[in-house]
Amino acid sequence: MKIITISREFSSGGRELGRRLADTLGFDYYDREIISRVAENEGMSERYVESILEKGLPQSVSITFRHSFSTPLVMEQPQTKLVHAQCEVIRSIARAGRDCVIVGRNADVILKEEHPFTIFVCASDEAKIRRCRERATDGERLSDKELMKNMRRIDKNRRNTCEIISDIAWGDAHCYDLVVNTTDWDIKELTVPVAEYARRWFDTHPKAKH
Amino acid sequence: MKIITISREFSSGGRELGRRLADTLGFDYYDREIISRVAENEGMSERYVESILEKGLPQSVSITFRHSFSTPLVMEQPQTKLVHAQCEVIRSIARAGRDCVIVGRNADVILKEEHPFTIFVCASDEAKIRRCRERATDGERLSDKELMKNMRRIDKNRRNTCEIISDIAWGDAHCYDLVVNTTDWDIKELTVPVAEYARRWFDTHPKAKH
Numbered sequence: 001m002k003i004i005t006i007s008r009e010f011s012s013g014g015r016e017l018g019r020r021l022a023d024t025l026g027f028d029y030y031d032r033e034i035i036s037r038v039a040e041n042e043g044m045s046e047r048y049v050e051s052i053l054e055k056g057l058p059q060s061v062s063i064t065f066r067h068s069f070s071t072p073l074v075m076e077q078p079q080t081k082l083v084h085a086q087c088e089v090i091r092s093i094a095r096a097g098r099d100c101v102i103v104g105r106n107a108d109v110i111l112k113e114e115h116p117f118t119i120f121v122c123a124s125d126e127a128k129i130r131r132c133r134e135r136a137t138d139g140e141r142l143s144d145k146e147l148m149k150n151m152r153r154i155d156k157n158r159r160n161t162c163e164i165i166s167d168i169a170w171g172d173a174h175c176y177d178l179v180v181n182t183t184d185w186d187i188k189e190l191t192v193p194v195a196e197y198a199r200r201w202f203d204t205h206p207k208a209k210h
Numbered sequence: 211m212k213i214i215t216i217s218r219e220f221s222s223g224g225r226e227l228g229r230r231l232a233d234t235l236g237f238d239y240y241d242r243e244i245i246s247r248v249a250e251n252e253g254m255s256e257r258y259v260e261s262i263l264e265k266g267l268p269q270s271v272s273i274t275f276r277h278s279f280s281t282p283l284v285m286e287q288p289q290t291k292l293v294h295a296q297c298e299v300i301r302s303i304a305r306a307g308r309d310c311v312i313v314g315r316n317a318d319v320i321l322k323e324e325h326p327f328t329i330f331v332c333a334s335d336e337a338k339i340r341r342c343r344e345r346a347t348d349g350e351r352l353s354d355k356e357l358m359k360n361m362r363r364i365d366k367n368r369r370n371t372c373e374i375i376s377d378i379a380w381g382d383a384h385c386y387d388l389v390v391n392t393t394d395w396d397i398k399e400l401t402v403p404v405a406e407y408a409r410r411w412f413d414t415h416p417k418a419k420h
Contacts, residue, residue, distance in 0.1 A: 122383050171383070173332050179389035184415065193410045197403035204399045 002027070002099040002202050003116035005108040007162070007170070010154040011128040011135075013182040013190075014121035018103040020191040025198065028100035030093055030107075037089045038082060052078050053086065053105075056157030057164045083161065104158075108176070109166040117201045119194070120176040125151075127183040177201060212237070212309040212412050213326035215318040217372070217380070220364040221338040221345075223392040223400075224331035228313040230401040235408065238310040240303055240317075247299045248292060262288050263296065263315075266367030267374045293371065314368075318386070319376040327411045329404070330386040335361075337393040387411060 004021060008014025015031060022029035035053070039046040057079055090110045093100060102111075108118040123131070129147050142150070159170040168175040178197060182190060214231060218224025225241060232239035245263070249256040267289055300320045303310060312321075318328040333341070339357050352360070369380040378385040388407060392400060 120383070124384060173330070173381070173383055173389040173391055174334060174393075177391055179383040179391075181383055181387055181389075183384075186414065189410065189414045193403065193407035196406045200399065200403045204396065205394065 001094070001097045001114065003094065003107075003111055003114055004101045004119065004198055005111065005116045006101065006103045006119045006121060007106075007108055007158075007176070008104065008121035009123065009128065009171070010151045010158075011132045012121045012123040013131060013185075013187045014119075015103050016187045017119075017121060017180070017182070017191060017194065018101045020187060021195055021198065022101040024191055024195040025099070025101075028098050029103075030090075030100055031103040034086060034089050034093075034102075034105055037092075038085045041089065042082070042085055049082055052082050054154070054157065055079055056161040057083055083165070087165075106162055106165060109162065109168055115205065117198050117205075118176045118178075119198075120171060120173070120179045122171065122179065122181055124181075124183040211304070211307045211324065213304065213317075213321055213324055214311045214329065214408055215321065215326045216311065216313045216329045216331060217316075217318055217368075217386070218314065218331035219333065219338065219381070220361045220368075221342045222331045222333040223341060223395075223397045224329075225313050226397045227329075227331060227390070227392070227401060227404065228311045230397060231405055231408065232311040234401055234405040235309070235311075238308050239313075240300075240310055241313040244296060244299050244303075244312075244315055247302075248295045251299065252292070252295055259292055262292050264364070264367065265289055266371040267293055293375070297375075316372050316375060319372065319378055325415065327408050327415075328386045328388075329408075330381060330383070330389045332381065332389065332391055334391075334393040 004018075004025075004027065006014050006018040006021075008017075018031065019029055021027070035046055035050050038044075038053075039049040042049065086105055087110050090102065090105060090107050093102065094111050094114050102116075108116060125148060128151055129144055132147050132151070162168055162170040173179045178194070180190070180194060214228075214235075214237065216224050216228040216231075218227075228241065229239055231237070245256055245260050248254075248263075249259045252259065296315055297320050300312065300315060300317050303312065304321050304324050312326075318326060335358060338361055339354050342357050342361070372378055372380040383389045388404070390400070390404060
């Protein structure tokens with residue numbers, strides 16, 4: 001089984017890169033599907049699950065969360081409960097044993113023992129704002145400053161959750177196999193060499209094959 | 211003209227990657243050759259030039275250095291003078307107009323306007339210690355702790371010099387096109403996808419071709 005995980009800054013193009021990588025390599029692709037499964041398992045709406053998970057984990061749970069997933073006091077908090085449920089869904093995906101690309105949701109940390117090929121995707125602020133506007137729904141009404149503020153908040157939540165459930169410094173190149181800067185790239189073009197990089201990694205890292 | 215610059219942590223394999231990339235792509239290769247040219251231009255021994263440049267720039271010169279290369283007081287310091295001479299050699303390499311790989315020496319910053327493809331190479335501490343021992347001359351007699359201390363000192367000097375002569379945060383993925391983690395890679399194997407990545411970059415970034 002080959003697993004590629006993609007951690008990414010908000011609006012860096014990581015999701016598109018993940019989807020295209022999965023297409024190119026013929027791997028399964030997981031992103032929002034994880035939210036759907038968590039919602040189904042917990043009997044909650046997808047929108048609710050997403051809104052809670054987007055907040056990240058509160059700093060206060062850090063020590064407890066890392067040492068035990070089941071302390072009753074902590075488990076009562078919806079964020080902690082759903083992050084835990086999300087871990088379980090990600091582990092069940094790995095148990096299915098199919099080659100896959102998983103975007104976000106700390107899959108790199110959760111599936112560490114499966115030896116995934118781990119990618120971090122970043123971009124310049126200007127490129128992220130541009131991408132944000134291209135996808136814009138309500139983004140159109142926001143100033144660059146407001147967009148940046150939103151992006152920073154989302155990334156801060158991602159960083160917090162990552163650093164609470166692991167020893168990984170989110171975005172630090174030492175914690176990933178490859179860090180890709182998408183600034184000035186067309187993601188379709190970029191997919192070609194990243195897929196080649198991943199292929200070569202799986203070919204030369206036998207541990208990752210099992 | 212296509213230029214690839216490689217910035218790297220000490221003992222991360224960046225130099226080997228650079229040499230192999232140059233071989234694979236048929237590019238010229240510059241690393242120690244730059245020291246030789248600086249020594250020749252300044253009428254100094256290579257060993258002396260190298261020992262001075264290894265120290266990096268002292269923090270005290272930062273503002274002056276960035277705003278002017280020619281303030282007499284600062285130019286009297288051998289480190290500043292030689293960093294400046296090194297910049298000149300790197301610019302003259304670019305003026306020659308041949309495709310090349312340049313390892314270290316802040317070529318990414320100095321040649322920014324030539325639109326180089328910029329790579330940063332890092333590795334885990336364990337991998338760097340292993341590589342250091344494989345190349346060992348006097349390294350054999352040092353403990354892991356002593357090796358780490360030396361590596362950190364050299365990287366600190368590289369970081370300082372980079373951050374004095376530019377706005378770049380040394381090692382921050384946003385400041386490079388690609389960050390490669392060599393941990394667990396055989397550099398020969400790694401060269402294949404990195405060369406493919408660089409080829410694709412030059413194919414899709416017309417500005418970099420001129």
